[in-house]
Amino acid sequence: MYGDWQNSQAKVDRYSSAVSQYGNARFDAALALLEPLLTSHTADAHVFNLAAACCLSLDRLDHAEIYWRRAIALKPDYCDAHNNLGVVLKESGRLDEAKACYHKALSISPTHAGAYVNLGRLHAQLGRSDEAESCYLRALELQPGDGDVYVNLGVLYQEQMRLREAEAAYKSAIAANPRDAKAHFNLGVVLKMQHRFAEAEASYRHTLALRPDYFEVKINLAHLLLNVGRLEEGWALFETRYERAWPARKVAPPPVDFPLWRGEPLAGKSLLVWPEQGHGDSLQFCRYLPMLKALGLAKLSLACSPALRSLLETIEGVDACIPLDGEHDIPKHDYVCLTMSLPHRLGTTLTTIPAGTPYLSVPPAYAAQWKGRLPEGARRVGLVWAGDPRPDQPAINAVDRRRSLDARAYLPLLRVPGITFISLQKGALTQPQIDTLPLEFRPFDPMHGVHEFADTAAIIEQLDLVISVDTSIAHLAGALNRPTWVLSRYDGCWRWLHDRDDTPWYPRTRLFRQTQPGEWDGVIERVRIALEQWPAHERAPT
Incomplete structure (x- = not known):
């Protein structure tokens, strides 16, 4: 040797x-x-x-x-x-x-x-x-x-x-x-994916007993608790997400040199709210900004994606909206708070979710720009069939594959008579799928003229219904108080809970869930039937 x-x-x-x-x-x-x-x-x-x-x-x-x-x-x-x-x-x-x-x-x-x-x-x-x-x-x-x-x-x-x-x-x-922590963790994941929540929780907690520092387990357990409606426990555990960088989602503390807000009195103070994860999270949790301002803040600032700035500036109580475009400096504040920490810091439970909608409105300039640009129709329905793939983040990309469809999967819906369909689909790979549809069933596509979420909001305001897979557009439509139908994968996102077809986050949103993993045909058939039976009163604001 x-x-x-x-x-x-x-x-x-x-x-x-x-x-x-x-x-x-x-x-x-x-x-x-x-x-x-x-x-x-x-x-x-x-x-x-x-x-x-x-x-x-x-x-x-x-x-x-x-x-x-x-x-x-x-x-x-x-x-x-x-x-x-x-x-x-x-x-x-x-x-x-x-x-x-x-x-x-x-x-x-x-x-x-x-x-x-x-x-x-x-x-x-x-x-x-x-x-x-x-x-x-x-x-x-x-x-x-x-x-x-x-x-x-x-x-x-x-x-x-x-x-x-x-x-x-x-x-x-x-x-x-028996001491293989990864095997116990992965077992918990697949048990949760099968909706066996009690068994999954036991697996996660056993994993943490073996490895108390297993970061991903804490996040998954937090999601499970939120999924079953135990929000107070879930929010508290979810705070561990920025204790160190999380490779799967690249969550890290905001890159500023002032302290995280942990519930200190805010009267007369300044606070910066920092975004995380996707656009959908910003759209869902920006509802908390007026509540923050009501705590006596002298200045409430919001950092955001440039694509969201024009829309989020309409929120009551926001004093400054700072686009994260590399060109705008972040001024000094007393505190900073991550967007998804707001439910925890403000004590949200299942019964105290701030569900008042709309909490977003279309900026007047955008409303004027889009007025009259959609085809006429007694019933106008917006469609989204795919999310945003992220090849650089395998875990998120795997979820996107499970939540997304091909445009052709919507053909049974597009064949329902008496409806004018409007595409709300963006994406270099997914928007061109319209061209794969038979010419007579192709929805009207205004999205080449869309550059910001305020543009999309101006289009949605003119629609009677939005049908979407679980993407940021579903949150945007809900925040605008438009009737929204969400097609949810079998292992649906924690925010939709697990045992209901409505959601406390958006009063006019209805969920159509997969009953078997990966099986969309049954979902599309239920949506088609609902669309054919769609009553007139659902098209008017409540």
């Missing part, structure tokens, strides 16, 4: 110490021990393999690749080195080269379970679910009871919404290692 220096006890001891340091996650220390061995003319392939593994753990991908290639040069049939080189190439985005490395490892050792797992992960990343599943199952044949492989298999099934199979895989992982 130690090449020409195997009789040198000092070199053997140095390598053994490096192995020990690596096992204790002290990668810099291990690398320092290996340094003299790496420069020796008698360096062994295993030394380069260990050095490369340290570099990978330290995110030094270039050095890791160099060391693994040197290990292979010394020992061309070194199966582990080929497999490990594939890992670093995959991390570098060189997927074809990574795949070749895994196949090379398997050609040397057809029973190398780790190479099958890594190849399965690569196939999963490429969306080749069948190939990924085959690789994981083969790995389990070679290493029965391997908990890590079961977790990978569970993640694959979960992404395919094969929830019962994902549940079984995670339970197998837990049986193999």
Whole structure:
């Protein structure tokens, strides 16, 4: 194993110490021990393999690749080195080269379970679910009871919404290692996705008992509590989201040097409200701004996306609306508060949700600009069929895939007679889907002239109904007090609760939920029937 220096006890001891340091996650220390061995003319392939593994753990991908290639040069049939080189190439985005490395490892050792797992992960990343599943199952044949492989298999099934199979895989992982916190957490996720909330909560709390610092579990448990209407507990736990950066959503404290507001008296003070996550969250929670002003604030400022500025400036009590466009300075304030902390700081419960609508209004200039630009019709209905994909944020992008449809899924609605349909769909990939519809069923599309949410609001004000998947437009329509029908995925967002087809957030909003994961046909059919039965009184303001 130690090449020409195997009789040198000092070199053997140095390598053994490096192995020990690596096992204790002290990668810099291990690398320092290996340094003299790496420069020796008698360096062994295993030394380069260990050095490369340290570099990978330290995110030094270039050095890791160099060391693994040197290990292979010394020992061309070194199966582990080929497999490990594939890992670093995959991390570098060189997927074809990574795949070749895994196949090379398997050609040397057809029973190398780790190479099958890594190849399965690569196939999963490429969306080749069948190939990924085959690789994981083969790995389990070679290493029965391997908990890590079961977790990978569970993640694959979960992404395919094969929830019962994902549940079984995670339970197998837990049986193999009862202290596997990730398996317990993932089990909680799929239980919640199946609406088994009590079991999911138990899994989350068991995970936190194993790992009290498991940040993502706290966020998921907060969402679950909100989902079942335990708002006070949920808001309080949700405050942990900015204790440190959350990679899945990049939540972090606002980049200002004044303190977070934690409920201190506001009379005579100044407060800046800072946005987070998507536009929908800003539209839903801006309802709290007049309540803040009523606490005696001398100055209430709102930072926002430039696309929202003209609309949010209409809110009562807002003294300044600062667009986050890189051109406007943020003045000093006494406090700052994240948008989604407002329900917690203002003590919102299920029975005290501020549901008065409308709390947004169309700026007069925008109303005048859009007046008369829509086709005439006794019944005008706006349509949104897809959300905003975010490929750089895999977790959010996965949710978007579950909530979004193709425009052609709306054909049963578009065939309902007596309705003038108006598209409210924006997006480089989703707006052009109108062109895939039969010409006679295409909705009128004004969205090429839309540049801000105030434009969209001016259009919605002229509509009798908005039908939308769970996007920011659903919140905008609700905030404007327009009748709104929301198509909700099976594992719906926490804000819609879980056991009702109305919502306390928007009195004129109705929910049409999936009854099976991924199954939209039944939802569309229920919406079609409701549209055909749509009574005249629903078109008039309440």
